Amino acid sequence: EVQLLESGGDLVQPGGSLRLSCAASGFTFSSYAMSWVRQAPGKGLEWVSTISGSGSNTYYADSVKGRFTISRDNSRNTLYLQMSSLRAEDTAVYYCAKISTFRRGDFDYWGQGTLVTVSS
């Protein structure tokens, strides 16, 4: 059974930094691209970032480019999102999601999410 478990969400001040983690199990982690998708309170889903299975290719939404860094440790089956220069508009539940295949581009499994609140 595929499981994705996010952690690391917290209350942080504007301009601060935070690192999210997503522990994966139930599939061959290194074989699949992984993503972060966020949802601001009462709002819709927003794609944030994607990393290829090997970690060699990364992609970012314009809203986070230059501030967020996605990475993975395939030996630990763990996905990360390093967030810096955080803004109030980054407040959201952050979901980690597995991509079925790059060609198709759908998110076939999701974690339960972790809440990041940016406020002074």
Place this chain on the structure above:
Amino acid sequence: QSVLTQPPSVSGAPGQRVTISCTGSSSNIGAGFDVHWYQQLPGTAPKLLISGNYNRPSGVPDRFSGSKSGTSASLAITGLQAEDEADYYCQSYDSSLWVFGGGTKLTVL
């Protein structure tokens, strides 16, 4: 402003059929990229409902179906049930990056 446009809300009585549209452009749906649909029940994470325009993952009832034509796609739900009350999102690629529709809240009357 989402790249993919969905109606903010739709509603229907139990047993009825409803459809949710997802309108894109020549840089996403019209470029031939697949459309996927997700269901988000209140207080839970999204769940893949329709993959690759019309494919249902294992466990998804056949009351849910997807279609795509030109620059648009649609999700149809037949035999509406109270448990279908949720937010629904379409998703595709645009300029090789992932994009979502703004979401549609389905209310079962």
